[in-house]
Amino acid sequence: MGAESIYMDNAAATRLDEAVLDAMLPCYFDTFAVATSEFGYSQGLEARELLDGARATLAAKLGALPEEFVFTSGHTESSNLALKGVALALGQKKGRHIIVSKIEDFPVLQSARALEKQGFTVDYLDVDETGLVRTGQLLELLSNQTILVSVQHANQEIGTLQDIEKIAIICREKGTLFHTDATHTFTRVPLDVQKIPVDLITVSAHTIHGPKGIGGLYVRKGTPIAKIMDGGFQEFDLRAGTENIPGAVGFARAAELVTPEENLRLQEIRDRIIERIAQTIPQVTLNGHRTNRIPHNANLTFHFVEGESITLHLDMHGIAVSTGSACFSRSLEASHVIMGIGGDHERAHGSIRFSLGRYNSMKEVDRVVEILAEVVKQLRIISPLGKIGGE
């Protein structure tokens, strides 16, 4: 595919920024020692300094204290720790009821299902056709048995931004802990724990041009939570394991490199994609909220054609995107997000997600839309449903 390739699947994984690697490399060769306490040897102290520095940088991005930021292996572990850790800490003391939205990403959703098998009761919040949860339903479901509410900051597929401030305030008033999965918003959309009473936040480096295998969980001071990974006493005794210092340093550098200007630039590219597709291709539906969405996501359904066929054709032109089609998923299930927003199977079948990152440019848009228009046209010609649209 060569130099012509266009990558628009940044919600799945991002290309590492060279500046991130530059920051990480010394941690492998010079400061490779395990982080030790102040009574340890000097290499260990240097490693400790690097780890603490990275922690402070990342915590500050959320308006948090350094000791409120726990490093993990990524967003999957962070969300597992948030849900299972709170369940472990409060399941016997307070109650066994948890509320999550039905369009959460798999780490939250599957952690909730795992807890159900252990006897916890889980309610799944509905979302409206734009992907927003209704706070009215949340209020109805909350009880004094509810130990945790988990609603994502933004959706992984359709990019809808939840009003987590409102949700957090409701939870705080009811005395229930609130976790939000901010994997797709961290540094892209402001989130300040001084302003919003959220107790736990999942973040990850893999979506912001940082390394894979490093993430974090913000844990507000005093939050009852138990460790789920047993071993040493690292990470304030919340996550055992030799610290991934290169990862932590890379994560912090990656977070520093995201700027408001970049986010604005991505939003302009996103708007251009949506606009050009609307102008060029008939029978298309935008999935998610028109305005309450992250700057770097566009998700559209191309009716009467199947998403995996679209992605494969685009791949032949060097363009990488993803789809919510059942054919594309390993489970052969249509996207639970598109189905969750009241979409039907047909809408999931032809849905395509464009997720942007640092290395996308405005000039890529015209080529993507031009090729996409041709691919969709060809696939509609061979589709038995293609004529229904009356093209």
Added chain:
Amino acid sequence: MLEHFKHPRNVGSMENPDGKATEGSPACGDMVSVYIKVDEASKKISDIKFESYGCASNIATGSIITEMAKGKTLEEAKQLTWKDASAALGGLPPIKAHCSVLAIEGLRGAIQNYEERHDLVKVKEPTTEAIVLKRLKRVMNPLKGLDMVATKLVKSVEVKDGIIRIAVDMPANHQFAAAIRDEARERLETLWDIKGVEIEFN
């Protein structure tokens, strides 16, 4: 396989086909339509076309199976299997069996449709509501990715004096109403003792 996906052969619909069928996959929601022209004397497939609302494996199998069936007699074409198609494509992943088998089912369905239209069916049994429902189970509801019976679109079925009456729980102006009506009708009107099919929407 990629070649057949990129440049599928025998794509399109056909005016006045001698036999046709549409099959859907309950697993993933893919759909395939197959149309055939049959030479009456030799009973050979003289022309064949297909349409696909599906993934790469689905499209590629439609392409290869129509290539393989062309020129064969109906009896020979009936013997074609998913394994034959998979082998000809250089091997398909097992997880894709459900979407690629559709094209084979489409081909067999089109042959069956031809045989029913030309009174070539050997065993004749009177049409019952159970037989009608069995056929409707092969009509896909694109909204759900499942058939119209499983998705409770069928409110009632009545078979009386050679007329089938079906009530469908869907607004008449729905985007898929016409497609579902046409497909249900095609599956039923070829039954040997049926004179008419009436389908009512909400």
